[in-house]
């Protein structure tokens with residue numbers, strides 16, 4: 001058995017392309033004392049990976065050239081030198097874009113509670129982001145209107161469903177009729193605006209007749225700018241992601257700052273690992289809703305580690321429909 005790994009070969013300027021990655025074969029690593037050897041089964045692809053390909057200053061250090069691309073995986077322990085784990089255990093790891101890896105930083109996951117891939121989506125980092133971002137920063141009250149962009153995606157789908165569970169009116173923004181239909185018919189949002197089809201400002205006015213109390217922003221740019229004009233007095237904006245800017249060579253310049261002043265809007269950035277100490281609470285809550293059938297999800301699955309670069313590029317272009325995953329085995 002040999003390992004295969006995807007390394008960062010060069011840093012993109014603007015859009016990522018497959019030439020930014022290099023695939024390498026190597027000997028299977030052996031676990032040291034305290035470590036487990038994991039065979040990765042699922043690799044998560046996430047928009048933040050674009051930031052890690054850059055060496056610009058951010059909230060964590062980027063990937064060095066020649067290093068394995070970062071990423072979460074769910075895999076199976078195939079050898080253990082750690083008494084807490086045994087062969088066959090299924091674990092969540094940070095092993096990145098590779099078929100096998102050794103680590104002492106693994107968390108056991110329960111296949112009986114949910115399919116393994118869910119620990120990278122609804123019950124994983126994206127779900128936690130939705131939970132803490134909405135609960136702690138958005139602070140929605142029953143009866144309020146919550147809007148979320150990238151609504152059919154990993155984070156957005158959970159935000160909108162939690163908003164409904166917590167008694168709010170839930171409005172999504174997504175690209176294309178198919179995604180919008182999914183958001184309303186399958187996920188149960190009250191409305192969804194197709195930002196690619198219509199005048200966003202006008203459609204938002206119709207979908208949010210009473211204005212917007214919480215905007216959970218996954219995309220930044222023009223959509224964020226337009227939302228500012230629809231926000232109510234003392235409303236909140238959760239600044240979670242800026243995907244529309246991740247491949248831009250110059251950031252979008254916001255025009256509607258006046259709305260922030262006039263309506264005393266509270267804007268706050270969020271990074272999910274600030275809530276690391278409370279992941280257990282989120283997993284319990286999300287796991288409960290999941291078991292009750294209140295959290296639906298959809299996945300975009302591509303097969304094979306060698307296709308991970310293509311998958312990341314597709315995700316950044318919005319070609320995914322639901323949580324983007326790579327099936328490794």
Ligand SMILES: NC(=O)c1ccc[n+]([C@@H]2O[C@H](COP(=O)([O-])OP(=O)(O)OC[C@H]3O[C@@H](n4cnc5c(N)ncnc54)[C@H](OP(=O)(O)O)[C@@H]3O)[C@@H](O)[C@H]2O)c1
Pocket residue numbers: 046047048125126129150151152153154155156173174175176179218219223239240241242243244245270271272273315316317318319320321322323324
């Ligand atoms: N702060 C944190 O701790 C944290 C944690 C996790 C994720 N995030 C952020 O949350 C956002 C969503 O992440 P995710 O994993 O759930 O991804 P996702 O929503 O499953 O996939 C990304 C989606 O973004 C939308 N998109 C792409 N380019 C766009 C553009 N130019 N304008 C508008 N929408 C665009 C596409 O949906 P449409 O086809 O509908 O446009 C695409 O499907 C990302 O910005 C990510 O960086 C932040």
